[in-house]
Amino acid sequence: MVPTFVPSDAHVDSGDDEREVRSPTAETLMEAALVLFAARGYAGTSVRAITEAAGANLAAVTYHFGSKEALFEAVLASILVPVGREIRQAHQGPGSPLERIRSVVAALLRYMGRQPEYPRLMLQQLSSTGLPHPVVRRTISGSLGRLRSLVEEGQRDGTIRPGDPTLMAVSLMSQPVHMSVVARPLQEIAGIPGEADALIDRMAEHAAEFAVRALEAREETNA
Amino acid sequence: MVPTFVPSDAHVDSGDDEREVRSPTAETLMEAALVLFAARGYAGTSVRAITEAAGANLAAVTYHFGSKEALFEAVLASILVPVGREIRQAHQGPGSPLERIRSVVAALLRYMGRQPEYPRLMLQQLSSTGLPHPVVRRTISGSLGRLRSLVEEGQRDGTIRPGDPTLMAVSLMSQPVHMSVVARPLQEIAGIPGEADALIDRMAEHAAEFAVRALEAREETNA
DNA sequence: CCCCTATTCATACAAACGTTTGAATTAACT
């Protein structure tokens, strides 16, 4: 059964920057679990596989996290914090709305492209039925909100064309998430040569340009 | 274990349009399996869940398909054929390259948005590590090739701006796949009101416009 | 009616699953 999410409101998030303190074993377990969950999914990853990869005892997951599902949630939360931060930073940067949108898209793609486990886990959540885990939902909803506000700002000062700001934000978000995930298989499928990191950089440039072009207001419309 | 794909070259595909003939039970199994695989993933779906949903005996999967994995491959192949056909039709339609790109994006999004299992299964394949199943790879590679050739055609006649046609094709493809999958969760996350089908239609319009704007050559560049 | 092939069915199997248990080990403090 896929982890479902009884509200479990016993959880603090107000400060958005708590330093979770964990034993070394717990850290190692989370690192191993991240890789395996991203590669094979939640149901496809056994507790035994995780503990073996981490060099820990089979009972370590139950002892340190309580259950496999709790470990999964901890992993999910741990990766979404930096993703949210990445977007927040680029969002608060200098420049016009369009320029900031460009840097959000490029930065996000570069970040995720180098940690492919992150977007993979996000996509796994999105592509199952039922609502994604609340921690995923919160991050996505926050990031979409920031992107939408950038779009609206640009629409107000006339540099961004009219259109539904929410859908525009979704399109912006889909580029980094989708492309960072397909980058690796794409090298084989489409026969793209070269180093993986170089491809990510090219993709970041491309996606940012693609996004800006799609949004900017024409200088010479029929007005 | 996620289905891996020993080449298994004993498989005919030349004609691209074989009418697979199956018993009614096999058909029912595939329909039930499609829904469950898309909802919970391969590892998260048990043979018992499939046969129960199909109203068939537990042994039916082994008898009709040989194994759970073979059933999965049959399901995968069955959904990718119509997806490939959808793209091929829009690709061969009338109009300029940009207009045909617009209708590929819109048609694909409308099609997938109404059969969410299709893009879900595709994304599941893409978001695991390791190469996707060959049948997925072939469809994606074919579709990307068609999109890329449209882009190149438009670049030749000057209606599409310069840029890497392969990356452009990937961006085009990512819009329908990604948006059709996130449509449902997005209604809750972003609080989009209205009927699901109406949202799909709005998304199709939006994504097509987004794509065309991103690609078209400016009439008034500094040339 | 009988035989033959195709399909369904209940049941069984070994393997893998997440979790529990209680003893062994480690580390810190008195």
Added chain:
DNA sequence: AGTTAATTCAAACGTTTGTATGAATAGGGG
């Protein structure tokens, strides 16, 4: 050295997993 708490460990628990088996049930031609 002695006490206590935290952690690790090997083993076992009861389920659930995918697949195999052999008997039961059809449905046509002879």
